[in-house]
Amino acid sequence: MQEEQVSGTEAIRVVIAEDHALVREGTKELLEKRGIRVIGEASNGEEAVELAQKLQPDLILMDVSMPKLNGIDATKIIKQKHPNIAVLVLSAYDDDQYVFALLQAGAAGYILKDAHADEVVNAVKAVANGESVLAPSIAKKVLSRFTSPSTQPEHPSPVLTDRELDVLRLAAKGESNKAIAQQLHLSPRTVQVHLSNIFNKFGVASRTEAVLHALKLGLIDLSE
Structure with a gap:
């Protein structure tokens, strides 16, 4: 070490x-x-x-x-x-x-x-x-698993605000915080606050986990 x-x-x-x-x-x-x-x-x-x-x-x-x-x-x-x-x-x-x-x-x-x-x-x-x-x-594996028609939510979905869903959809497309802020006319700090709120609601610690969780629950669709 x-x-x-x-x-x-x-x-x-x-x-x-x-x-x-x-x-x-x-x-x-x-x-x-x-x-x-x-x-x-x-x-x-x-x-x-x-x-x-x-x-x-x-x-x-x-x-x-x-x-x-x-x-x-x-x-x-x-x-x-x-x-x-x-x-x-x-x-x-x-x-x-x-x-x-x-x-x-x-x-x-x-x-x-x-x-x-x-x-x-x-x-x-x-x-x-x-x-x-x-x-x-790796991204291909993730998309394959979570866009499968057989993937169904196992638990009630946590309630996200419309803005949180907007942020999450863009995060799922791989957009940076800065790019999300520009597209939604927000500050990068506000984007980070929305992401933190999403993490808390999902009980996760990263964007990747949040996106995986949202896909599993059917909250977002990467084909959109």
């Missing part, structure tokens, strides 16, 4: 959770070249949980398959204890069991290790800014 003490900065503060040292080193070098500070490195899930507690990063870049505690369980613990810490999954796996377990655990994004450097950096910046990012193959 490695930590780095940094002075005050507006740069995104990231912890990398990855059991392969070479991958950690390469990812750290990539991020720091783009002005993103890597303040800690974890070689297993338990260390990731410890560093989340100790360093309070803006974001944890989380692998799926790690010793001691896998990325799914580590994400669950981190999001339960520190809901403000964003989790972005960087994995070689796109199996349904991993994808949906991690998104339901609270991960705000899921990208694959074959992504280009710019994709990884942009995903880190977007998720740290409160947005959701899914690799194209």
Whole structure:
């Protein structure tokens, strides 16, 4: 487990959770070249949980398959204890069991290790800014599952305001907070307030979870 003490900065503060040292080193070098500070490195899930507690990063870049505690369980613990810490999954796996377990655990994004450097950096910046990012193959799985005619709500739908639904529909299309604000003639801060209200009503901690939940309940339709 490695930590780095940094002075005050507006740069995104990231912890990398990855059991392969070479991958950690390469990812750290990539991020720091783009002005993103890597303040800690974890070689297993338990260390990731410890560093989340100790360093309070803006974001944890989380692998799926790690010793001691896998990325799914580590994400669950981190999001339960520190809901403000964003989790972005960087994995070689796109199996349904991993994808949906991690998104339901609270991960705000899921990208694959074959992504280009710019994709990884942009995903880190977007998720740290409160947005959701899914690799194209992952997004396809999500759409396939939640636009299926057999998908029916299991519980009564929480009541969302018309404006909250407007925000959620645009979030489901991958729009940034700034873009949503422009389209709805709101301030970015107001958009964030609406998203926070939606999170509270759904009992979730990220945009991705909120969109998945809304699709499952039939509150939004991505074909609109």
